[in-house]
Amino acid sequence: MYIDNPTKQAIVTTADKVFERMQHAIVEGEIPAGSKISEPELAKSYQISRSTLREALNRLEKCHLIERKANIGSRVVDCTIEGLLELYITREALEGMACRHAAINMTDEEISSMKQMLVSHSQEKALQEGVAYYQEEGDLDFHYKIILGSHNQQLINLICGQLYHLVRMYRFQFGMQSARASRAYDEHLHILQAISDRDGELAEILMRRHIAASRKNIEQKIAEQTLKP
């Protein structure tokens, strides 16, 4: 099951389709990170004109999946540790604020819907192969709903429309499954409780801790891998 981006607009034009295909291809590493993009080659590969391809490239640039330089060309972003940590810092700031406003702006229906979601997640998590599903889809699902719950269009566009494609890319490329799954689940529960209590200040603090803990967990794993590869 694939979690759709809630900000995704309808796919009508062929440039839209190509954009989607390339987005998946880049996120999942089919088009390697850091590789240069040849417009004539890709256009032929997708059987479209260069104009249409360039339209798709522009949207990929919008969500920071490729970088373009004038008269030089496009290049898929490369996944560096520094970039990953910077992304987490940014998420901590934005999602923390989104969580604060979710506590203010979410409707009671939205909140109870999220509670149900967490319950079903916990069941699937207990029943099935443990951490995999929750870590991948469930976590993103939870964060998406919080961000949408802020009812702040600016935050929603920035995080869901731009940053989260990068987040998914890093997850794929670095393969982040960790022992933090069950702890992350507990943290989600506490965050939702703060929102349910309409305690925006606490909700922001907890969300920031949640993301910071995830970042520190990654930093630690990187450090371990660096010592004994």
Place this chain on the structure above:
Amino acid sequence: MYIDNPTKQAIVTTADKVFERMQHAIVEGEIPAGSKISEPELAKSYQISRSTLREALNRLEKCHLIERKANIGSRVVDCTIEGLLELYITREALEGMACRHAAINMTDEEISSMKQMLVSHSQEKALQEGVAYYQEEGDLDFHYKIILGSHNQQLINLICGQLYHLVRMYRFQFGMQSARASRAYDEHLHILQAISDRDGELAEILMRRHIAASRKNIEQKIAEQTLKP
């Protein structure tokens, strides 16, 4: 004197030039907020082909100055009070975090350079017509330098490369000069002191208060205007 965006890349192609012209035209209201953009008309006006214009439109969309819908067209964003408040919320989150990391990552040279800048600002402010210059350029200059001082490329791109064009647009369209100028200057001093003390936590708190105060000031002015126009 015009404060250049530090993230601005070299202007080489004609699409770059058109992008810059349109950016100014939109920010300063020459192309009215909320108006629809006719591609054939504008292309003829700038004496370029539609392809080149569309390239420029794509970049305008990247910094949230226009919105596009498939098969419908482009439209300049309109400046609403809700949009302005959302923008301030986002700035509070991002610049707060940037300020925290500026306290960690700025070099001693960068910090002393900023201190000098504030001194010269205070002199110009005392000498000249009071609040105008400082409110417009000096404030942006200060915030830019803090963001750059975070040394976080993700934050820098998001804030300077995208959000700040919108910030400038709102300043122009809503004409925000206020009695907060001298107080804002004092707040800048305190923020820089926290950075100089390498106190990231305090630096973030002060920056968030600084932006939140500005937001509340606007909310109050809006409320007054609504009561007795």
Place this chain on the structure above:
DNA sequence: ACACATTAAATTGTCGACACATTAAAATTA
């Protein structure tokens, strides 16, 4: 006169070709 269907005009999306810049290869010179 109003609602709806049909046609016409205008606008956006896509295409292929050409102009220009960059990079790679070949040739010239020290």
Place this chain on the structure above:
DNA sequence: TAATTTTAATGTGTCGACAATTTAATGTGT
């Protein structure tokens, strides 16, 4: 042989034209 200049090739930027869609105008029926 190594470095530098010339030349060829590849790739990006820009253009004008056609196809597909949306919007405006016209016409028809009740």
